[in-house]
Amino acid sequence: MTGQPLLSVRDLAVEFGHGAATSRPVDGVGFEVGEREIVGIVGESGCGKSLTLLALLGLLPAGGRVVNGAITFAGRDLRGADQSVLRSLRGRQVALIPSDAGAALNPVARVGKQLRLSLRTHHPELNAQQRRGRALDALRRARLARPEQALAAYPHELSGGMQQRSAIALGLQNEPQLLLADEPTTALDVSIQAEILKLLVQLRDELGTAIVFVTHDISTVREICDRVVVMYAGQVVEQGDADEVLAAPRHPYTAALLGSVPPLGGVPPEQLETVSGMPPDPAAWPGGCRFQARCRHFTELGEPDECTSTWPGSADGLALSAACHFPLDDSPLEEVRR
Amino acid sequence: MSAVAVVAATTDGPRVKRGWKVIVGGGLLGFLALFMLVGPLISGYDPNATDLDARFAGPSAQHWLGTDDLGRDLFTRMAVGGRMTMLIALGAVALASAIAIPLGLLTGYLGGWVDLAVMRVVDLFFAIPTLLVAIGIVGLFGPSFSTTLLALGLAFWPFYARLVRSAVVGVRDLAYTDAARVIGAGRWRIIRKEILPALLPLLIVQTTVLLGFAVLDEAGLGFLGLGVQPPDASWGSLLAQSRGFVLSHPWIGVIAGVPILLVVLGINIMADVLRDRLDPQGAST
Amino acid sequence: MVQYIARRLLLAVPLLFGLSILAFAYVRVIPGDPVTAMLGVNSDPELVARLRDQLGLDEPWYQQYLSWLGNVLTGDFGLSYRSRMPVSDILVDRIPATLELALGGLLVGLLIAIPAGLYAGFRRGSRADNVITGATLVGLATPGFWLGTLLMLLLALQLGWLPSQGYVPFDVDPAQNLRLLVLPALTLGLAIAPYLARLTRTAVVETGGEPSVAYARAQGLPERTVARTVVLRISIPSLIVAVALTVGFLLAGSIIVEELFNWPGMGRLVAAGVSERDYPMIQALMLIYGVIFIVVNVIAEVLQGLMDPRVRLT
Ligand SMILES: Nc1ncnc2c1ncn2[C@@H]1O[C@H](COP(=O)(O)OP(=O)(O)O)[C@@H](O)[C@H]1O
Ligand code: SF4
Ligand SMILES: [Mg+2]
Numbered sequence: 001m002t003g004q005p006l007l008s009v010r011d012l013a014v015e016f017g018h019g020a021a022t023s024r025p026v027d028g029v030g031f032e033v034g035e036r037e038i039v040g041i042v043g044e045s046g047c048g049k050s051l052t053l054l055a056l057l058g059l060l061p062a063g064g065r066v067v068n069g070a071i072t073f074a075g076r077d078l079r080g081a082d083q084s085v086l087r088s089l090r091g092r093q094v095a096l097i098p099s100d101a102g103a104a105l106n107p108v109a110r111v112g113k114q115l116r117l118s119l120r121t122h123h124p125e126l127n128a129q130q131r132r133g134r135a136l137d138a139l140r141r142a143r144l145a146r147p148e149q150a151l152a153a154y155p156h157e158l159s160g161g162m163q164q165r166s167a168i169a170l171g172l173q174n175e176p177q178l179l180l181a182d183e184p185t186t187a188l189d190v191s192i193q194a195e196i197l198k199l200l201v202q203l204r205d206e207l208g209t210a211i212v213f214v215t216h217d218i219s220t221v222r223e224i225c226d227r228v229v230v231m232y233a234g235q236v237v238e239q240g241d242a243d244e245v246l247a248a249p250r251h252p253y254t255a256a257l258l259g260s261v262p263p264l265g266g267v268p269p270e271q272l273e274t275v276s277g278m279p280p281d282p283a284a285w286p287g288g289c290r291f292q293a294r295c296r297h298f299t300e301l302g303e304p305d306e307c308t309s310t311w312p313g314s315a316d317g318l319a320l321s322a323a324c325h326f327p328l329d330d331s332p333l334e335e336v337r338r
Numbered sequence: 339m340s341a342v343a344v345v346a347a348t349t350d351g352p353r354v355k356r357g358w359k360v361i362v363g364g365g366l367l368g369f370l371a372l373f374m375l376v377g378p379l380i381s382g383y384d385p386n387a388t389d390l391d392a393r394f395a396g397p398s399a400q401h402w403l404g405t406d407d408l409g410r411d412l413f414t415r416m417a418v419g420g421r422m423t424m425l426i427a428l429g430a431v432a433l434a435s436a437i438a439i440p441l442g443l444l445t446g447y448l449g450g451w452v453d454l455a456v457m458r459v460v461d462l463f464f465a466i467p468t469l470l471v472a473i474g475i476v477g478l479f480g481p482s483f484s485t486t487l488l489a490l491g492l493a494f495w496p497f498y499a500r501l502v503r504s505a506v507v508g509v510r511d512l513a514y515t516d517a518a519r520v521i522g523a524g525r526w527r528i529i530r531k532e533i534l535p536a537l538l539p540l541l542i543v544q545t546t547v548l549l550g551f552a553v554l555d556e557a558g559l560g561f562l563g564l565g566v567q568p569p570d571a572s573w574g575s576l577l578a579q580s581r582g583f584v585l586s587h588p589w590i591g592v593i594a595g596v597p598i599l600l601v602v603l604g605i606n607i608m609a610d611v612l613r614d615r616l617d618p619q620g621a622s623t
Numbered sequence: 624m625v626q627y628i629a630r631r632l633l634l635a636v637p638l639l640f641g642l643s644i645l646a647f648a649y650v651r652v653i654p655g656d657p658v659t660a661m662l663g664v665n666s667d668p669e670l671v672a673r674l675r676d677q678l679g680l681d682e683p684w685y686q687q688y689l690s691w692l693g694n695v696l697t698g699d700f701g702l703s704y705r706s707r708m709p710v711s712d713i714l715v716d717r718i719p720a721t722l723e724l725a726l727g728g729l730l731v732g733l734l735i736a737i738p739a740g741l742y743a744g745f746r747r748g749s750r751a752d753n754v755i756t757g758a759t760l761v762g763l764a765t766p767g768f769w770l771g772t773l774l775m776l777l778l779a780l781q782l783g784w785l786p787s788q789g790y791v792p793f794d795v796d797p798a799q800n801l802r803l804l805v806l807p808a809l810t811l812g813l814a815i816a817p818y819l820a821r822l823t824r825t826a827v828v829e830t831g832g833e834p835s836v837a838y839a840r841a842q843g844l845p846e847r848t849v850a851r852t853v854v855l856r857i858s859i860p861s862l863i864v865a866v867a868l869t870v871g872f873l874l875a876g877s878i879i880v881e882e883l884f885n886w887p888g889m890g891r892l893v894a895a896g897v898s899e900r901d902y903p904m905i906q907a908l909m910l911i912y913g914v915i916f917i918v919v920n921v922i923a924e925v926l927q928g929l930m931d932p933r934v935r936l937t
Contacts, residue, residue: 603761
């Protein structure tokens with residue numbers, strides 16, 4: 001990454017509730033997204049991925065608030081920005097692609113109307129004809145088979161894949177600099193998943209839009225991401241170049257996630273290593289390393305004290321060298337494991 | 339959860355303090371209970387004793403709320419009438435529950451044609467105003483204390499049954515009931531041990547809500563002259579009686595509605611409190 | 624859409640059928656011999672014979688039902704026991720007054736409740752919401768006839784702004800008709816407003832939690848646009864259906880309001896009919912109130928289908 005990153009997040013924390021009922025589901029997240037870059041955020045369901053995205057947009061659910069950290073987008077501070085600034089950014093410079101477009105698109109408005117409404121908000125200078133042309137363009141770019149028909153259709157009249165493409169068109173038509181795609185393929189069939197992933201890469205190549213791609217499925221990261229951010233229990237535990245991290249994970253959690261999917265084109269390992277047990281509760285994070293209760297490495301190393309007593313992360317939340325006291329490539333056990 | 343779903347799932351803001359509700363609701367009900375139970379003892383009047391020298395007396399030291407057209411003490415009659423009204427309301431709700439809960443459980447759990455048949459009957463009852471159903475039943479048996487109870491109970495059960503049924507459908511296929519089925523628990527056992535406990539919060543809240551409606555409808559029937567008959571007093575019959583001289587002596591009609599308002603308000607507030615405590619999903623709005 | 628409407632209409636048929644069975648059965652479940660129950664023990668034998676014949680009591684029940692239904696469908700509800708006049712003649716005079724009152728009450732109720740419910744729903748948790756929700760709670764606990772009594776005492780007797788009771792047909796004197804309508808309609812409207820306000824608020828709040836609303840915000844649409852194009856557009860169709868379901872309250876309320884203000888609608892026949900055991904009259908009233916409810920609800924569902932494309936599929 002050269003020069004200023006497009007998006008920079010440092011030590012972000014989000015809280016809900018008050019007093020004894022306070023929870024901190026995002027607790028020290030840092031990462032960067034450069035121009036034209038596709039960054040994957042991966043982690044189990046509930047680790048705080050969606051809240052991280054919503055915090056960026058200033059759209060945390062009621063009761064949620066950013067209590068720490070810095071968010072800088074295109075040189076502007078977003079954490080302190082007020083709602084009107086954020087609103088002019090949303091959908092215009094930063095667009096969200098929902099996970100289930102079928103539920104997210106307005107069920108009682110035709111797709112064309114939804115596209116035009118967003119254009120009217122963000123490009124008031126366009127006339128009706130230009131708006132229609134632009135909406136059609138966006139649908140074509142999202143590779144919708146029959147864009148004219150899609151314009152006149154209600155969301156429920158489209159297939160899941162077409163709904164997702166419509167949402168992508170809705171996100172793209174204002175030519176944002178950054179797409180936030182929150183599990184954009186989980187609601188789809190496997191074959192359509194692959195098409196949508198391909199589409200995202202194509203769009204980045206054509207339009208130069210940077211993409212934050214959130215997923216709980218690390219195998220999809222391998223297919224499209226330049227860099228990867230691995231989250232666990234509201235924190236980043238490891239991040240880096242996607243190829244490097246996936247080839248040689250340093251954090252035991254990343255390794256466990258990778259172990260739970262067969263390597264691409266490779267022979268499946270004899271035993272699928274799944275991460276057993278449940279992640280901890282955001283209302284009561286454990287001290288020390290949050291992964292410790294589920295960490296096999298910890299057991300294999302003879303339960304060292306560091307893991308239970310000291311938090312292994314870095315203050316900026318970036319975890320560039322893996323938030324672990326005993327990263328895998330330094331560990332004597334690593335040879336055995338390979 | 340997706341970003342969008344997270345926002346969707348949490349429309350609730352920070353928890354509002356609900357303490358005042360318990361105080362107001364509980365206070366109202368406590369006050370009225372005291373009035374009904376102890377009032378007649380301290381007033382020292384027989385509710386049906388007439389005193390033709392003291393007709394239409396206004397509030398005074400002798401008659402705290404005045405007297406009616408026959409010189410009967412209104413304070414005492416309202417307290418005693420309240421007992422009658424509450425007895426009817428409680429009885430009617432008990433009757434409606436006794437019909438609706440088993441029926442709702444059965445239809446919801448079994449589904450199939452039983453469900454279909456019963457729910458069509460329920461639909462039918464929805465099409466006729468509750469009050470009219472109750473009036474129709476009064477028409478069959480003639481107005482009296484027990485008819486009023488019966489009429490309200492029979493008019494209410496369909497609403498309740500539909501609610502129970504849809505709640506049962508909601509929990510029927512949940513994991514734990516499935517688990518119970520897998521380990522071979524029988525139908526009755528599942529209904530009794532798994533479904534009923536899960537429904538308990540809803541049932542408690544709904545019986546409370548229904549109680550408020552029963553009080554209002556008892557008064558409605560009474561107002562039409564189809565409730566408890568004179569000389570016995572209930573809040574409904576007091577209102578019916580006051581209609582005869584509402585223009586010349588409005589005071590009685592005005593005062594007779596107050597305890598109804600207060601008791602139903604107290605009941606509804608307590609229903610809200612119960613909903614908040616027991617059934618947080620239902621409380622979100 | 625045509626298909627959707629046809630299906631809604633078709634679904635109303637079993638309901639209407641059930642209603643007719645219920646009304647028919649009603650007279651048959653009178654404890655004891657129906658004729659004696661109706662006329663009393665020592666009644667004119669000629670009358671008894673005529674009534675037995677009118678009810679067709681010696682035929683099997685399904686034949687009785689069919690001939691009764693045939694009569695009803697041609698508008699023949701039999702003779703009122705009280706006045707010995709055809710029930711249908713009496714009703715024809717009464718129905719317009721009831722409809723006028725019900726529409727007036729509904730209008731007042733909606734005018735109060737919709738703005739209040741929308742305001743509270745969109746500003747959930749605000750002071751205004753608390754005030755409106757509190758007023759709703761008190762309103763739900765207020766007996767309608769008591770409220771009507773208070774209004775009558777205040778607006779008619781104290782202030783003298785309005786006539787206290789009575790009725791003049793619209794075609795005789797429109798102005799006086801409307802003046803007389805104000806108090807009853809206000810009472811009925813205030814009585815149902817809390818229900819409507821609560822429904823409205825709930826609809827807005829529930830829709831506010833839909834993913835579509837969050838997604839609309841994520842697109843940077845202004846709050847007003849989100850409210851108008853998403854929240855309202857989604858909630859109004861289901862709200863229409865919910866309001867139609869409260870027509871039962873409206874009709875029940877009208878029975879009492881008519882009684883209170885001497886409004887000569889069908890409602891006044893209800894209490895009189897029951898006190899005097901005028902069974903053909905009660906039967907007819909059940910049918911008509913039921914039919915009004917069913918018709919209103921079918922209309923509401925059709926409107927919903929017009930406004931919400933998803934519904935048309937069901
Ligand atoms: N509105 C909310 N109020 C309180 N806690 C919440 C709320 N939304 C999410 N959370 C908590 O935050 C955690 C992370 O949520 P989320 O960001 O949706 O996870 P992910 O997208 O990684 O699956 C969840 O486990 C949940 O406990
Ligand atoms: S710090 Fe210890 S417990 Fe945590 S991941 Fe590393 S080895 Fe496992
Ligand atoms: Mg998520």
